[in-house]
Amino acid sequence: MMTTATQPARLDAQDEFVSEFTGTESRAEPAALFWAASVIAAVLAAWGVALYLGTLLSEWQTPRPRPAYHERLAGLPAGPSLELAGAARGRDIFVQVCAACHGPAGLGLQGLGKSLVHSDFVADSADAALVEFITRGREASDPTNTTKVAMPPKGGNPSLEESDLAAVVMYLRGLQDPRRLPTLPPMASIAKPPSADEKAAALEVAGGDAELAGYIASGTKLFNSTCIACHGPGGVGIQGNGKMLAKNDFIKSQTDDQLLAFVKHGRDPSDPKNTTGIAMPPKGGNPALSDDDLLDVISYLRTLQGVPLKKAESPK
Ligand code: HEC
Ligand code: HEC
Numbered sequence: 001m002m003t004t005a006t007q008p009a010r011l012d013a014q015d016e017f018v019s020e021f022t023g024t025e026s027r028a029e030p031a032a033l034f035w036a037a038s039v040i041a042a043v044l045a046a047w048g049v050a051l052y053l054g055t056l057l058s059e060w061q062t063p064r065p066r067p068a069y070h071e072r073l074a075g076l077p078a079g080p081s082l083e084l085a086g087a088a089r090g091r092d093i094f095v096q097v098c099a100a101c102h103g104p105a106g107l108g109l110q111g112l113g114k115s116l117v118h119s120d121f122v123a124d125s126a127d128a129a130l131v132e133f134i135t136r137g138r139e140a141s142d143p144t145n146t147t148k149v150a151m152p153p154k155g156g157n158p159s160l161e162e163s164d165l166a167a168v169v170m171y172l173r174g175l176q177d178p179r180r181l182p183t184l185p186p187m188a189s190i191a192k193p194p195s196a197d198e199k200a201a202a203l204e205v206a207g208g209d210a211e212l213a214g215y216i217a218s219g220t221k222l223f224n225s226t227c228i229a230c231h232g233p234g235g236v237g238i239q240g241n242g243k244m245l246a247k248n249d250f251i252k253s254q255t256d257d258q259l260l261a262f263v264k265h266g267r268d269p270s271d272p273k274n275t276t277g278i279a280m281p282p283k284g285g286n287p288a289l290s291d292d293d294l295l296d297v298i299s300y301l302r303t304l305q306g307v308p309l310k311k312a313e314s315p316k
Helices: 002-022 029-061 069-075 084-102 120-124 127-136 162-176 196-205 210-231 249-253 256-265 291-302
Strands: none
Touching (some): 069 120, 069 162, 084 210, 120 162, 196 210, 210 291, 256 291
């Protein structure tokens, strides 16, 4: 009785052991396994397709950023050639005003102005919109400002007229696509000769010294075309661009030759004497200025110090 009761149990166990060991299953199990595998495969495939569709969808919704204009340029046909006189005037203004912050080739200067060659803002804006932008500038506090340095109205040069700014915009098109630039004539100074009023004012500060008055009048013009961008009209300084040069102890402490050397060299933010973290570019960023031009500017700076001019301070 005891043996007959245990016998089937032992055989069952043996059966199970054999089937487990050989991997053979009882008749019903292969079908179940096949279905389970099929369901898993189907779920995985559906998941894969869903992921793929999801990527397609999100790419469609948020397209990858278009390559920048200058990267697409090689594949684009060149625009029409720019008109010679306008492009030349634009180049003269650009080099003598805008280059102080945007560099002579428009590639930007670290800590001052951005590259305008690589600017999609420039590429995507119509001419009139750019003229308007340059007229207004972009304050450091403007939410669209990316550098926390101000782009001053008219690049800091209030004497620029709308036609001048249109010429600069034309030149910007050429900087972005040099294929459109005609061969330009040599640079011409944008500083106009002093007016009769300016000459009279200079003669007064020069205490009647006609020669000195000539230097001051010319220096005023040059200051107002180059240095004004960062130092403001009358050298009052511009927050975030350049220091006040009127009643300035540094200027008072330097001889004309020392000041000439300083202005030619500039003062980089890496210079331990730099107090603003902003660059004073060599020659105020205008490479066209000669030593004589700079000495004229210095004679003008002397008139802003609130002290009577001494004959010894007369330049040259
Ligand atoms: C005193 C320095 C200074 C001068 C001079 C200056 N700029 Fe700028 N400019 C800047 C700065 C700084 C910016 C960038 C502002 C920002 O961070 O958004 C800028 C931005 C610009 C932009 C917009 C670029 C962009 O991608 O957003 C244009 C266009 C421009 N300047 C044109 C000019 C022109 C043309 C002149 C000459 C008439 C000029 N600038 C003179 C400092 C200057
Ligand atoms: C692109 C802007 C810019 C232009 C253009 C520029 N400067 Fe400057 N300049 C500066 C800055 C910024 C400083 C202050 C640097 C520092 O932190 O020490 C400075 C400093 C000076 C100083 C020394 C003042 C002091 O108290 O230490 C003199 C002098 C000066 N500039 C003269 C000129 C003259 C002259 C021109 C035109 C030929 C000119 N600058 C054009 C930005 C400019």
